[in-house]
Amino acid sequence: xxxxxxxxxxxxxxxxxxxxxxxxxxxxxxxxxxxxxxxxxxxxxxxxxxxxxxxxxxxxxxxxxxxxxxxxxxxxxxxxxxxxxxxxxxxxxxxxxxxxxxxxxxxxxxxxxxxxxxxxxxxxxxxxxxxxxxxxxxxxxxxxxxxxxxxxxxxxxxxxxxxxxxxxxxxxxxxxxxxxxxxxxxxxxxxxxxxxxxxxxxxxxxxxxxxxxxxxxxxxxxxxxxxxxxxxxxxxxxxxxxxxxxxxxxxxxxxxx
Amino acid sequence: xxxxxxxxxxxxxxxxxxxxxxxxxxxxxxxxxxxxxxxxxxxxxxxxxxxxxxxxxxxxxxxxxxxxxxxxxxxxxxxxxxxxxxxxxxxxxxxxxxxxxxxxxxxxxxxxxxxxxxxxxxxxxxxxxxxxxxxxxxxxxxxxxxxxxxxxxxxxxxxxxxxxxxxxxxxxxxxxxxxxxxxxxxxxxxxxxxxxxxxxxxxxxxxxxxxxxxxxxxxxxxxxxxxxxxxxxxxxxxxxxxxxxxxxxxxxxxxxx
Numbered sequence: 001x002x003x004x005x006x007x008x009x010x011x012x013x014x015x016x017x018x019x020x021x022x023x024x025x026x027x028x029x030x031x032x033x034x035x036x037x038x039x040x041x042x043x044x045x046x047x048x049x050x051x052x053x054x055x056x057x058x059x060x061x062x063x064x065x066x067x068x069x070x071x072x073x074x075x076x077x078x079x080x081x082x083x084x085x086x087x088x089x090x091x092x093x094x095x096x097x098x099x100x101x102x103x104x105x106x107x108x109x110x111x112x113x114x115x116x117x118x119x120x121x122x123x124x125x126x127x128x129x130x131x132x133x134x135x136x137x138x139x140x141x142x143x144x145x146x147x148x149x150x151x152x153x154x155x156x157x158x159x160x161x162x163x164x165x166x167x168x169x170x171x172x173x174x175x176x177x178x179x180x181x182x183x184x185x186x187x188x189x190x191x192x193x194x195x196x197x198x199x200x201x202x203x204x205x206x207x208x209x210x211x212x213x214x215x216x217x218x219x220x221x222x223x224x225x226x227x228x229x230x231x232x233x234x235x236x237x238x239x240x241x242x243x244x245x246x247x248x249x250x251x252x253x254x255x256x257x
Numbered sequence: 258x259x260x261x262x263x264x265x266x267x268x269x270x271x272x273x274x275x276x277x278x279x280x281x282x283x284x285x286x287x288x289x290x291x292x293x294x295x296x297x298x299x300x301x302x303x304x305x306x307x308x309x310x311x312x313x314x315x316x317x318x319x320x321x322x323x324x325x326x327x328x329x330x331x332x333x334x335x336x337x338x339x340x341x342x343x344x345x346x347x348x349x350x351x352x353x354x355x356x357x358x359x360x361x362x363x364x365x366x367x368x369x370x371x372x373x374x375x376x377x378x379x380x381x382x383x384x385x386x387x388x389x390x391x392x393x394x395x396x397x398x399x400x401x402x403x404x405x406x407x408x409x410x411x412x413x414x415x416x417x418x419x420x421x422x423x424x425x426x427x428x429x430x431x432x433x434x435x436x437x438x439x440x441x442x443x444x445x446x447x448x449x450x451x452x453x454x455x456x457x458x459x460x461x462x463x464x465x466x467x468x469x470x471x472x473x474x475x476x477x478x479x480x481x482x483x484x485x486x487x488x489x490x491x492x493x494x495x496x497x498x499x500x501x502x503x504x505x506x507x508x509x510x511x512x513x514x
Contacts, residue, residue: 084395138339
């Protein structure tokens with residue numbers, strides 16, 4: 001289970017990844033994950049392996065098991081230096097891990113967020129992409145060490161809310177459901193897209209907007225989502241509290257379809 | 258020559274590196290490089306191996322050889338997730354490569370730079386550090402494919418000059434030698450420090466400042482430097498030309514001490 005130390009994924013974080021649940025050997029929302037993986041590879045000019053190749057990898061490693069698949073695609077191996085040859089061959093890595101055991105309470109009573117001090121930097125050429133340059137997330141996650149905190153909310157230097165370290169954010173204002181624009185920073189997750197689609201079925205008007213923190217704190221309901229836990233309502237952030245409501249449950253029911 | 262795929266250097270670019278020449282088994286400017294490595298590890302809360310351990314690695318791999326050493330220190334291996342345990346053990350990688358054969362003309366007649374379109378993002382928590390999140394450098398280096406171009410000049414989104422993709426920048430105005438402040442982005446190289454020290458011996462007044470591109474273009478002399486080639490004068494950038502002068506040669510002579 002080794003990778004060449006000449007792989008540019010190590011040297012430069014020159015690659016992308018996805019994390020997704022696998023249930024009884026079947027990768028969940030596979031088409032959406034593969035579409036994102038392909039999009040992200042293209043954005044970095046990395047050759048994305050065919051879906052069939054990756055599905056074969058998953059089949060081989062998981063057979064009929066349930067767990068989490070992490071797929072990493074790197075640009076491949078090269079000699080020292082930032083440049084790379086046109087015919088460089090991408091490498092792929094598949095890592096299997098056990099399904100995380102989230103506290104049932106997160107679904108029933110909601111979760112608490114830490115407000116991160118670190119601000120995400122603006123890089124429009126990388127915004128939205130789930131690439132391997134994740135030191136900001138690592139540093140942000142290191143800001144708290146309290147198992148009662150589910151995730152950390154990240155802003156940019158203009159106090160705009162962007163995402164959490166491992167999840168995307170939605171805020172409901174009446175019948176409007178708003179999620180941060182990710183054209184300067186942040187990762188556009190598959191579950192974010194699925195929530196956008198699902199919310200329309202719940203008669204919510206969904207939009208992507210710049211959301212200042214002060215505005216977020218006025219939301220009627222605050223949600224975070226990712227591919228592993230689905231949707232959680234946020235009930236505590238910066239000494240502000242929200243009553244547990246029903247939108248997260250409704251969206252989780254839709255996501256199970 | 259493999260690394261675990263669970264190493265956080267691959268997963269998140271969670272580590273730092275140095276590149277330095279080794280002459281007949283002896284790593285050049287070792288104390289300065291180790292000091293930077295230690296500083297950069299500390300900035301990311303990564304345990305830096307003792308200098309003696311790294312010197313032993315170099316001794317074992319190079320014996321009496323000449324070439325380039327690339328040292329990578331990662332935070333180590335962990336389970337999936339941005340968090341890491343307090344007792345995580347760093348991993349180290351040493352890669353030996355042949356010395357690059359730079360064109361003699363670069364030293365005699367100076368070099369041409371490409372002006373990069375990509376803008377470096379501001380992240381004060383990572384500024385100056387030679388970490389493994391280098392996708393910006395990879396993308397910037399991909400902007401040109403002309404072997405007559407020595408490097409690409411990078412600005413931030415405010416049109417401030419920061420560095421080149423693989424070198425630091427100096428601009429001489431009369432007896433003042435100015436290099437960009439690296440408190441928002443960029444990598445502070447060892448040779449940058451050595452040029453700062455050397456320039457004082459040449460009766461130049463050295464300072465770190467914000468340098469708008471328009472101001473840089475007015476410089477009497479423009480230089481780039483790194484640990485492998487030393488110092489080159491820039492004689493062409495964005496259809497502006499500079500006569501070859503003597504500062505690069507003087508600095509290279511000092512760097513040989």
